[in-house]
């Protein structure tokens with residue numbers, strides 16, 4: 001038996017996002033988001049699912065907070081729906097929207113749970129998309145106006161701010177792959193969006209400092225680890241390109257003030273050219289207080305000529321998979337965290353998302369999701385190994401508190417440690433909830 005012990009100041013939490021849990025899409029003065037539009041476009045989301053009701057958390061947030069209180073967590077990471085604050089993206093402020101988040105945050109603070117607020121978790125006001133969305137640099141200014149309002153409104157209540165969740169998903173997944181909203185397939189557009197997101201991030205950090213807001217600010221890139229199938233240089237280079245796509249492209253500008261040259265050249269060969277304006281890179285590379293890391297999976301890959309964007313193919317190495325089909329690959333968690341530490345310095349890191357899609361249902365009032373508990377154990381061992389290796393881990397927040405709307409997969413894929421019956425909105429704590437509760441309480445677990 002091995003005891004996996006975490007530092008005494010380790011923080012524990014859970015994470016969610018507005019469009020995935022709130023519902024009440026047409027209530028409280030909320031404006032339309034690109035995910036309302038996308039999810040109601042035939043063929044985009046499994047079963048035509050959408051966030052109109054979701055987990056009903058707009059009305060059930062107090063119940064959700066009672067569940068978190070029982071869990072004993074330090075942090076609750078949630079996101080604010082921009083269209084609840086500025087229904088048209090800019091202009092008139094919706095007081096009902098502000099009131100909702102004040103009620104949520106006040107309740108969390110009453111329970112001694114720290115709010116960690118993500119300003120952008122993909123629900124862009126449709127009115128801004130109608131004017132070009134993130135391809136239009138004016139959206140940067142609109143985001144800055146929204147962020148500044150939130151900083152001032154929640155000064156003293158929220159002390160941990162995340163500008164953008166998973167800029168890779170917002171840019172390349174949504175505008176090149178096309179799997180997420182708004183669903184474009186244009187590499188140059190995706191590159192422009194990625195750059196504008198990073199500029200918006202940097203401008204927001206600058207404004208946060210100028211306003212003298214008490215607290216910390218960062219961003220939350222998603223990462224994966226692609227391990228070369230062999231020590232052949234072509235396999236090593238192919239995986240370097242894919243890791244560069246998911247990581248270096250979004251880390252180098254913030255931590256080094258430049259884009260990774262090998263990727264710039266590769267993209268140029270694919271017809272996409274960086275469009276950087278004077279001062280952009282200085283803005284982007286503002287020092288941040290913490291880095292959020294979202295890790296789910298990774299695996300083995302190798303060179304394959306003319307395969308995909310990077311002459312790279314994933315190789316099924318026989319790893320067990322979660323129910324969404326992703327490898328269970330805790331080694332990749334350790335590798336990516338030590339890679340970040342070696343290449344970007346000892347920046348404080350919160351794991352802002354890690355979890356498993358395990359679709360077990362309720363039987364006799366219980367959910368026996370042993371596979372999720374096993375996933376969490378394996379990844380927390382990898383996390384503890386990275387702490388032992390000098391990575392500056394400040395906390396771990398599992399994705400997710402609740403089963404919720406999993407984007408293009410709709411409600412078919414369940415990531416929660418609490419089961420949600422989408423017909424009745426009944427919450428059922430899963431076996432993994434009780435394991436996580438014990439781990440949070442002990443700050444260690446046994447393998």
Ligand SMILES: CCOCCOc1ccc(-c2cn(C[C@@H]3NC[C@@H](O)[C@H]3O)nn2)cc1
Nearest residue numbers: 017166173177179222294296353399406407
């Ligand atoms: C090459 C073709 O690819 C098609 C699909 O490609 C992806 C990649 C990545 C994801 C993905 C989903 N999640 C979980 C979320 N993180 C934020 C939170 O909202 C969770 O719901 N992380 N990554 C989905 C689809």
